[in-house]
Structures are given as C-alpha cells and as structure tokens.
Amino acid sequence: MTRGPATPLPSPKARRRLREAASLTQTQLAERVGVAPGTVRAWESGRTTPRGRKREAYAKLLKTLAEEEESAARQAARTPQPAPPPKTEPTGDRASAPEACAEAEAEPEPELEPVAMPMPMPMRESAPEAQPRSTREPVPEPRPAPAPLTPAQAFDALYEFSAPALVRQTFLLTGRREQARESVERAFQTAWERWPEVARDRDPVGWVRATAYEYALSPWQRFRPRHRHPEPPPADPGDRTLLNTLLRLPPRHRRTLVLYDGVGLDLPETAAETEASTPAAAHRLLRAREAVAGRLPALADPQVLHRRLAELASNERLGAARPPTVRRGGERRARFRTRAAIAFTVALIGTTALTVRTAPTHYEPPVSPGQAVRGVPPRVAPGSLSDEELELRQKLRDQMQDGPERLSPQLE
Structure with missing residues (x-):
C-alpha cells in the first residue's frame, strides 16, 4: 500500500499574507483548523509543516481565503472609483478664516447706497524668512538615521545573544558538551543558509532552538564513534x-x-x-515531572526544578565559537554540497552516455547449451576381417548394387 502525494501548501509568507488579508488572527485560524495558536505561528514561520488531516484542513482553508481574496479584487476592479474633490489653494490663514466670517455675520452692516467698488486683495502673513534673524527660533538639525545592519551583522548579533544559552539548554538534552556545541553551530549554519526566512521570523531564537534540538536528539547520533566514549560527568x-x-x-x-x-x-x-497538541504536551510534562520527583523528591516543586535546571546548565563551562567561524563553516559546507552534487550529476551523465554508446543495437539470439546424445554405439577400432566378413565383402563386390544397367523384355 503506497501513500498519495501530500497536499500542496503555499509558502509560509503567503500563508501569513492570506490570513492577514482575511482579517483573521492566529487564534481564530487555529480554531477553524482545530489546533493551538502556537501551532499556526510555527506553520507561518516555517519551523514546522502540517501533516495528515491537519495539512488537508489547513490547505483547504488557505484555498478558500485565496478565492475570497481574488473575488474581492475582481469586484473592486469592476466598481468605478469616485472622482477626487477639486483642490483649492488657501488664500489666507485657515485658522482665522472661520472666525472672521463669524464676526462678520455677527456685526450689523450699515445701510449704504450700492456703490461698485473693487474687492480688496486678502492680506497674507509674512513668511518666516521675512522676520529678522534675531527673532528666529533655532531649527534643530535632523539626526542622521542609523545605518541598517547587513545580513552578516544581524546574524552575528543574533548568535552572540542566544548561542551561549542555547548550548547550555542543549547540554541538558544530551549530557554531552561537544555534541551540544556542535548542534547549536549546525543550527546557526542552517539559519545562515536560510537567513532571509529566519530574519523575517517573529522568533528567530525559537527557530534556531528547534533546529538545534532536532539535530541533538537525532537517533543517528548514537552511531557516531564519539558517542561510544562517555564524557566526564559533572563534578x-x-x-x-x-x-x-x-x-x-x-x-x-x-x-x-x-x-x-x-x-x-x-x-x-x-x-x-x-509538534504536538497541547494536551499531549501537558501529559508529557506531567510524566516527566513524576519521573524526576520519583528519584529526587526535593524537585517536586516546579519552581525548585526550574532553579536546579538553571544551576546545572550554568555550572558547566560551555563555550561557543565566534560568529564569523560559524558563518564560514556553513559556507564551506554549502560549497562542498554543491560540488558533490555537481560531481554526482556529471558522473551520472557520463555513465548514461557510456551505456548508450556500448549498448547493442540489434538482437542476438543466445547460443543454446550443448546436450549429450545417447543410444549411439561406440566406435570400434579397425582390425583384421574374419573369413565370413571376407566372403561377404567379395560377394558384395561381385554383384551389382543397382541391378542390371538396362532392362530388356523377353518372351516366355
């Protein structure tokens, strides 16, 4: 029995855009899919990928949101846009114009004969440049905007901020200092390879932490030669x-x-x-606490357990490599993988070309294997003839083998 192909999903950035276009929060989307809000956050950040029925429900919901967005865009394109109101240039102080009109309406006008007089031009306020220099207020100079960080600088800042703590946390999972350090470095190298995605993530430290934990708890770690040699325990x-x-x-x-x-x-x-449901995570947490409290009753209180875990991680001297070293290591690994892929592709193409060149162009029937023939008398070595054989040979020589040369009719 074979599994069918997984339901295709848009990219994490497109998932977040569709949800925000539909004015849905992560909690509302999680309720419609039937998962926790943290699971939706992990899906939109790219740290995890839905599977099984949750993947199908999530893909169906995203497809519905995309169709609604397309229909709304088509409807907006069909609706004519209203013309903007005509722009009028101000001819005076905007704040004083309504007050002047109100005062003019409030005062009674005297009765005068109608005389045609030209309308006076409104007086404009003097510009700030017309004021003397002594009465001007000093204009503060704009502060220069800070230069944006380059990708390498942003990566180095993230590494220096979170790498030491992640190494200590990973040591609690594995109990091996070198493996914890290597796991965190591999996680940061993966983050550097996918830096555009990690930089836009809402929790970059969580992204790196999940990758480091996955690498540290991989079952393939037990097959490494270093795993066979135990490290010295804490003092x-x-x-x-x-x-x-x-x-x-x-x-x-x-x-x-x-x-x-x-x-x-x-x-x-x-x-x-x-990548578990909230009830499953709560069940695992309770079982783990019971196991720890069974061997160490003093750690039954969660606050005491938290403090002891922090002390255990802090007592070990666990260092981390410098950020440039980690970045160069990731780049070297990426170049090695690229070259290995190119070499494998070239070898595959060469093998295929050699096979096409040396392959037969017509069908040659195979030669059937030989078989032993039975029932044939064995050959006898020649020897001297007996008297009977000599007589028989003479008789055969004297008589004609084919009869007379010509048949002639005779009367009886």
Whole structure:
C-alpha cells in the first residue's frame, strides 16, 4: 500500500499574507483548523509543516481565503472609483478664516447706497524668512538615521545573544558538551543558509532552538564513534544525579520538560515547538515531572526544578565559537554540497552516455547449451576381417548394387 502525494501548501509568507488579508488572527485560524495558536505561528514561520488531516484542513482553508481574496479584487476592479474633490489653494490663514466670517455675520452692516467698488486683495502673513534673524527660533538639525545592519551583522548579533544559552539548554538534552556545541553551530549554519526566512521570523531564537534540538536528539547520533566514549560527568554529586535522571527520560518528555521548566515557554508554545497538541504536551510534562520527583523528591516543586535546571546548565563551562567561524563553516559546507552534487550529476551523465554508446543495437539470439546424445554405439577400432566378413565383402563386390544397367523384355 503506497501513500498519495501530500497536499500542496503555499509558502509560509503567503500563508501569513492570506490570513492577514482575511482579517483573521492566529487564534481564530487555529480554531477553524482545530489546533493551538502556537501551532499556526510555527506553520507561518516555517519551523514546522502540517501533516495528515491537519495539512488537508489547513490547505483547504488557505484555498478558500485565496478565492475570497481574488473575488474581492475582481469586484473592486469592476466598481468605478469616485472622482477626487477639486483642490483649492488657501488664500489666507485657515485658522482665522472661520472666525472672521463669524464676526462678520455677527456685526450689523450699515445701510449704504450700492456703490461698485473693487474687492480688496486678502492680506497674507509674512513668511518666516521675512522676520529678522534675531527673532528666529533655532531649527534643530535632523539626526542622521542609523545605518541598517547587513545580513552578516544581524546574524552575528543574533548568535552572540542566544548561542551561549542555547548550548547550555542543549547540554541538558544530551549530557554531552561537544555534541551540544556542535548542534547549536549546525543550527546557526542552517539559519545562515536560510537567513532571509529566519530574519523575517517573529522568533528567530525559537527557530534556531528547534533546529538545534532536532539535530541533538537525532537517533543517528548514537552511531557516531564519539558517542561510544562517555564524557566526564559533572563534578557536583547533585548535578550528576539530576543529569542522569534527565537522560533516563524519553527524548520527547525530556525536551518538553526542558522547554517548559528550563526555558520557561508557555504550554501552547511548547506544544507547537515539539509538534504536538497541547494536551499531549501537558501529559508529557506531567510524566516527566513524576519521573524526576520519583528519584529526587526535593524537585517536586516546579519552581525548585526550574532553579536546579538553571544551576546545572550554568555550572558547566560551555563555550561557543565566534560568529564569523560559524558563518564560514556553513559556507564551506554549502560549497562542498554543491560540488558533490555537481560531481554526482556529471558522473551520472557520463555513465548514461557510456551505456548508450556500448549498448547493442540489434538482437542476438543466445547460443543454446550443448546436450549429450545417447543410444549411439561406440566406435570400434579397425582390425583384421574374419573369413565370413571376407566372403561377404567379395560377394558384395561381385554383384551389382543397382541391378542390371538396362532392362530388356523377353518372351516366355
């Protein structure tokens, strides 16, 4: 049985644009799909991708929003736009004109004979340039706008701000210092490769954190040679016991506990980052707390557990590489992948061309294999003839084999 192709979805940026065009909040969209608001936030940021029935419902809703947007655009194109009102240039002080009109209406006019007189020109106020220099107020000079950060500078700022904390958090998941450092560096290298998407994300730190956790908890890590050599445990006995307790938890429960009690995320945000529903995340959190409290009863209080996790992560001296080193490492890996893909493509094309060149152009029937023939008497070596054989040979030589040469009729 084979699965059908997944329902196509627009890009994360297009998903957010369709929702905002329909004047829907993330909470309203989540209610219509049947998921948590944090899950919708993760879908629109590109950190996670919907699957199964949720993907079909989400794709159907986005298609409906796109159709509504197209119909609204067509209707707006058909409706004629009203002409703008004519612009009138001001001929005086706008603020004093209504007051002058009100005063003119309030005062009674004297009775005079109608005389045709030219209308006086309205007096304009003097421009600020006509005032003397001594009475002018000093005009403050505009401050120069700060120069925008380059992508490399923005990446370096994000790395220096969040990398040390992410290394400590990843150490709580793996219990290995070098693996935690490598996981965070790989996550930032992936973020640098997809920097336009990460820079527009509402939570870039969450995007990198999710990528680092996925790499650190990958089941392929156990097959690496470095995984076979254990690292020295923490020096403090209490830290060593807490770390062993965390490592005995299932990976999903351990990740949920670190995100909620260690990092301090909300339950919907924890569920969205672990790609689970809110009830499932709550169940994993409770099971993880019970397991920790079973071995360490003093950590049954969530506040005490949060403080102990922070202390365990802070007691380890975990450093991170410099941002330029991480960026150059990601660029080297991207170049290596590109060259490997090009080499593989060239090898594939060469193999295909060689196969086409050496392939037969016509059909040649295969030669059937030989078979043994049975029933034939074996050959006898020649020898001297017996008397009977000599007599038979002489008789055959004397008689004509084909009969007489010519038949002649005879009378009886």
